Amino acid sequence: MIFKKPLYFLLFTFLIFTYASCTRLPDVQGKGEVFLQGIWNQDSIANSVKLLNYTQHRFKISCDSFYVDLTTHSKVNYYEDSCFNKGVWKEYAKGTYIVKGDTLLLTGTFTKANYKQKASGCYRNGQYISNFKIKSSSPTSLILENLNDQRECTLVLKEKITCVPKEL
Template sequence: MTFFFKRTYFFALVFSLSAFFFSCSRLPNVQGKGEALLQGVWNQDSIANSSKLLTYTQHRFKISCDSFYVDLTTFSKVNYYSDSCFNKGVWKEYAKGTYVVKGDTLMLNGTFTKDNYKQKVSGCYRTGRYLTNFKIKSSGANSLVLESLNDQRECALVLKEKITCVPKEL
């Protein structure tokens, strides 16, 4: 009986190790291609009813392959920060990361950065993770309308420059 159990154990071990080694595949060391319709520099030139809002943010996206860079310019009539950071109600924030489109949802996963897109660990405004989701309401050759899933505000973007994805090594 012991021989039977040792033999069964041996085959179970060999099968488990074989399944482990053959089921794993190495990912390529290049970035993904992303979505063709999103490739480019997109500006939010205006915001509806901005004069009536206490706070609003204009977006500028640069999307290349599966990566994004976003410049966020916030205009506020209310001081949320210390006086040295409030900057008379206008300030900029920056973030970069990768994105995924699933169905009609654009999911951005990145970090807040300095204006040179290097990591930001302290200072005025937000630091840490930049996690934002948008519903893609409509898209055309030169226009893209997103709706923030955080606050349901619409973000109407205009294509300023088309970019062709050339995946880079990671």
């Protein structure tokens, strides 16, 4: 008999099952969705003159990663006077995305303008989580509905990007 004690047999069996059940994650980023790859700008916002605040989006989507520039215009000051910047300010975020059915799920962190992590300062810090319903898409346009405030985000493709997965 190979195993003289039941404890060794149990330990050996546990190790075999543990090894067999583990799967190694790939060492490269995912490919993402082909139809989203590119630089997308929200050139205008319907009824922006009538709104108290609105945010214009600029997305760069490459493979399974996104970078977003958010330009907010506000008639109401939600921040310290030194941060309000006459009602126009920029925020940045980066992270990864997935598409589930008709929903685009973005998960990342707020960053500085160079996309390095932002730990403090004006505006939002920490996690960036945003979900959009994909209302329609074509090779040159994308219409999203923000699921937080139901505002429509009409994006125009400015530059197509081909995904070349990078090592993690």
